[in-house]
Amino acid sequence: MSAPSIETPRSLSRRNAQRSNFELYSWLFMRISGIVLVFLVLGHLFIMNFLDGGVQRINFAFVAGRWASPFWQVWDLTMLWLAMLHGTNGMRTIINDYAERDQTRFWLKMILYVSSAFIILLGTLVIFTFDPNLG
Amino acid sequence: MATTTPVGTLYRGGEGMWTWVLHRITGVGVFFFLFVHVLDTALVRVSPEAYDIVIATYKTPIVALLEVGLVGAVLFHALNGLRVIAVDFWSKGPRFQRQMTWGIAAVWLVVMIPGAYYMLMHSIEALFGSTP
Ligand code: HEM
Numbered sequence: 349m350s351a352p353s354i355e356t357p358r359s360l361s362r363r364n365a366q367r368s369n370f371e372l373y374s375w376l377f378m379r380i381s382g383i384v385l386v387f388l389v390l391g392h393l394f395i396m397n398f399l400d401g402g403v404q405r406i407n408f409a410f411v412a413g414r415w416a417s418p419f420w421q422v423w424d425l426t427m428l429w430l431a432m433l434h435g436t437n438g439m440r441t442i443i444n445d446y447a448e449r450d451q452t453r454f455w456l457k458m459i460l461y462v463s464s465a466f467i468i469l470l471g472t473l474v475i476f477t478f479d480p481n482l483g
Numbered sequence: 484m485a486t487t488t489p490v491g492t493l494y495r496g497g498e499g500m501w502t503w504v505l506h507r508i509t510g511v512g513v514f515f516f517l518f519v520h521v522l523d524t525a526l527v528r529v530s531p532e533a534y535d536i537v538i539a540t541y542k543t544p545i546v547a548l549l550e551v552g553l554v555g556a557v558l559f560h561a562l563n564g565l566r567v568i569a570v571d572f573w574s575k576g577p578r579f580q581r582q583m584t585w586g587i588a589a590v591w592l593v594v595m596i597p598g599a600y601y602m603l604m605h606s607i608e609a610l611f612g613s614t615p
Pocket residue numbers: 378379381382383385386389390431432434435436437438439441442506507509510511513514517557560561562564565567568
């Protein structure tokens with residue numbers, strides 16, 4: 349079996365390919381969002397699982413108490429958007445790595461983008477339209 | 484001969500490969516959990532009862548165990564993510580990357596051993612009547 353051939357980086361087909369810095373920005377975004385998420389996500393997990401008895405104390409009234417404060421609304425909204433964009437971008441990388449057929453790659457990414465957009469919009473709507481007097 | 488099948492990976496074992504594998508697995512796992520978590524929290528828009536019923540399942544021993552797994556996965560991903568960032572941006576990062584790997588393993592254990600005990604305390608009491 350012969351060794352696999354790897355196209356030289358400066359070959360014509362590559363140079364003619366569309367130039368864009370998207371992958372650079374995406375690489376940078378993973379790192380910047382990662383640093384912010386350390387505080388938001390680890391803080392969130394600590395508060396929810398370790399403070400005042402952890403998950404045992406969580407119910408509707410607890411959520412109502414928290415989202416009465418704009419501070420926690422902004423915290424949760426920022427965390428939702430950053431984690432979803434970071435996670436979706438990470439999943440995009442993984443699909444690009446493993447899905448070999450163009451068709452498969454395209455459709456997997458379409459499913460990813462549509463479901464991620466749905467979750468981001470749903471979460472945003474819930475934070476903004478929360479009604480403590482419901483029910 | 485045309486090679487259309489994957490011809491192997493650049494990684495040949497070692498801590499660097501395993502932290503990468505774990506980073507990928509924990510990233511995917513946490514991402515899927517986040518989907519479910521936004522959906523369960525969205526129940527606060529349905530009714531207080533619906534939300535409380537679903538949250539009650541989070542307080543059962545089996546789900547408590549899964550929560551420990553989630554916290555462990557997020558903590559590893561966060562610590563290793565910071566290591567990756569340090570390797571990329573800190574001039575001495577590549578030189579110390581192996582020490583940093585053992586550092587995050589130590590931090591992970593120091594947080595997770597008491598953390599797991601604390602998170603499972605309520606379940607242990609419910610199952611056995613008391614905690615050791
Ligand atoms: C808590 C703080 C976090 C930090 C510091 C962090 C850091 C990182 C970094 C630096 C990368 C890029 C790795 C690379 O380019 O080689 C990455 C990838 C990734 N992250 Fe995170 N992350 C965090 C939270 C999250 C969360 C909450 C999710 C899920 C929603 C997530 C899902 C992913 C996924 C799926 C990847 C792609 C993995 C891969 O390509 O192998 N991360 N993370």
